[in-house]
Amino acid sequence: MTQKIVPVIMAGGKGTRLWPLSRAAAPKQFIRFIGDKTLFQETLLRVSDPTLYEAPVVLTNEEFRFLVAEQARELDIPLSGILLEPVARNTAAAVAAAATLVRDRFDDGTIIHVLGSDYEIVADDTYFGCVRTAAAAAADGKLVTFGIKPTEPATGYGYIEGGESLASGAQTVKRFIEKPPLVKAEEMLADGGFYWNSGMFMFAVARLLDEMGTYAPAVLKAAADALANGTADLDFVRLDKTAFAASPNISIDYAIMEKTSNAAVVPSPFKWSDLGSWDSVWKSGSRDEHGNVAAANTTLVNTKNSLVMTHGVHLAVQGMDDIAVIASEDAVYVGRLQDSQDVGNIVKMLASAPSTSSLTETHPTSYRPWGGYTSVLNGDRFQVKRIFVTPGKKLSLQKHHHRSEHWIVVKGTAEVTIGEDVQMLRENESVYIPLGEVHRLANPGKITLELIEVQTGSYLGEDDIIRIVDEFGRK
Template sequence: MQTITPILLCGGSGTRLWPLSRQGYPKQFVPLAGTGSLFQQSAERLSGRGRGVCFAPPVVVTGADFRFVATEQLAEIGIEPGAVLLEPEGRNTAPAVLAAALHLAARDPEALMLIAPADHLLPDRNAFRATVARALPAALAGQILLFGIKPDRPETGYGYLELSSPTSPAGSATPLSRFVEKPDVAEAARMLASGRFLWNSGLFLFRACDILAAFLTCAPELLAPVRAALAGARADLGFLRLDPEPWACLPDISIDYAVMEKADNLAVVRYCGKWSDLGGWDAVWRAALHDPEGNATSGPAIGIDCTGSLLRSESEGLELVGIGLRDMIAIAMPDAVLVAPKDRAQEVKQAVLNLRQRQAPQADRFAKEHRPWGSFECLSRGERFQVKRIHVRPGGALSLQSHAHRAEHWVVVEGRAQVTLGGDTRILEPNESIYVPQGARHRLENPGADPVILIEVQTGDYLGEDDIIRYDDVYAR
């Protein structure tokens, strides 16, 4: 049985699913459909053995901001990554795939790689694994395999793959005739009727040596900087930080444009199961379970006399009620609400740009922000004060730090917190508190098996997150 190494690409921002997906915590790490996050579903789908395939531990390619989220979510489902490559900055899929290929080829030039964006929905795990198994002979023979999705509607939001023959069975490799950019409705309908076109899923299977040869032929200018970024990579807490200086010289380019549209050894494998890239709220509605009127609801949300609508509340304390909605999207978060016609879902990205121009924090950040040690959320804020709820997971530890502009009052409400203040360390039980003066060195840790939750009241003339002087940090920030 051949072993395949999954390459999980999870560095995107997913702004078309705002306000649930934001730059600070994008859609691949959010539970959007099914159990667990999309990233966790992707990792589980491509793990273990069965259906004719055996998967090695995944190689994860992500940004430094998401490194702890990715490894924490893998740990939750019992998967240990083979490597986690940290991109200094996003450069699209071509540099990411090339870095993973060079990393694997250093140990085994013929290693099989399955490239998988970690934000796609593929609910039928067994069907997909069986399709991969049927595609293996072509990959072992040196072909670069693209997985094409059998379309069920004239979709204008996807690129297409034209097959040289429309009659090939599912799972067999068929030569690719050409790539087709996102069409208009009339062209999409014509392509659907012809039977010769599949959606381009962004999933690929090939040997490391074959994709490196394709880069050498089609995009040789990428090889030197990516090799240099790997050669200068620095190991950091189990992660591999690619060297930022050569990485900065790389263009922002997709694997399709850099290689796939130029290579001559491409073949397409047809997948007939359910698939979605969940590229907008209309896609989330389509993938959800519907009531008899075609509505999909999530969380404390109800629809009265609604049809074909998506109503989703992401806060237990926020009731979302829709009345008389027709083909609408309504997404409620504690700090932002989106309401739009379903057929204008792709315009959400423009809304995010407008919010950024207004410097609205909701454009990219949540009220709840994730950290390697846990999370915090702002409960209230004024000109000279801020109240936060801080959650420290078992074993978590904030850095030893001080603040130049603020003092802090901590009240423990759950768990047992270990607090270092100056040269003194003590345990705080629930209902106990401590005052941290401005400029004092301090640290908060959770040595126990249960989460620590505390309320923090900050007071001072500046309350920004950048008012931190770190003296020691177990997460090497």
């Protein structure tokens, strides 16, 4: 292959299966589990070879747009574009919109690699060999999916039955199979020639859009109209909500792959996991001599075959077997690994109760285009936060109707505007912002600015922010 491929990375969705680390506002692709990079960042790195790939297009939603931009910036990986889906319409409409964007920005002969941002993949020579095989098959006019070689009779995946071998090294597709019962999965594993449906694809844009026009014209029209009527916002393209919502809510598998006569599958023996449960995280992790997968800040005694992870307090686990112990900043999950597929039921219970619903929605740490904040302590008429600001970024010029604030710098240098006065604060220096006063915080330095903010007042909600000037276009 001499033609470069445009990656199309799907980075939307809601996080429930890996609770309490993943939440609705911070699903698993944006979470650091054991390593120092998120699954989304690992995905970006897999498509960062400039000899093979163009800069990627990312599909996400309004809520995750700054997470996407910031995590790409951390790796210094440029993006071709960020498409914002205004409503969830499954993968067919998302892929159609991305393919239309790529056609417009490149040409209709361009090949796109559609991939999720929440898989764990070992990107070795075997993996890139499969990528090149898929690209060759796509160049020959095939709509290509990657079929993972099964390692167990899993019932949580759909399957693909491969057919005749093609010149590219791919195979024709005999049929797609829904998630099977265990007996059927065992039969397919014994017979061979069946693969897990990975949800990754390779298409030539012109061929995909032609097949969309044949088999899913309503999807194609909605996606094209949503892009044509969309608006540019900083580095983002907001798809038109009315047009996009008109699309049928259908996956690319049902819309195209199960109907076309041009489907092909690349047998893919590389290591792959969709990390759909804590059990799968344990299976894909690096286990010690006792079969444990443990993150930093943990102590294990007489414990085996367990997963222990924390993003907050130190965890000490004693005398356990086949256990998952997962601690976020504000919640802990304990359960048997074999039952971890059912975490979603716990999340539903928590979400249904007003006293616990917030535990399923947001983390104490929230991210903003300028950095973010962590809620440290909440009380009657006061709140304490840790604020962190990326070098060169500034918050909006704003004021509050119901609260005053104290800022104490603990790291870096802060440029603080209060009314007409601008001052520089360094470590261990502080400032007071009276209720109703126009103010702004900026980081003019080369390192991340960190400060402690103490809010006091009758109402401390995030919606008590009146933005006067904002470089990110927020109201």
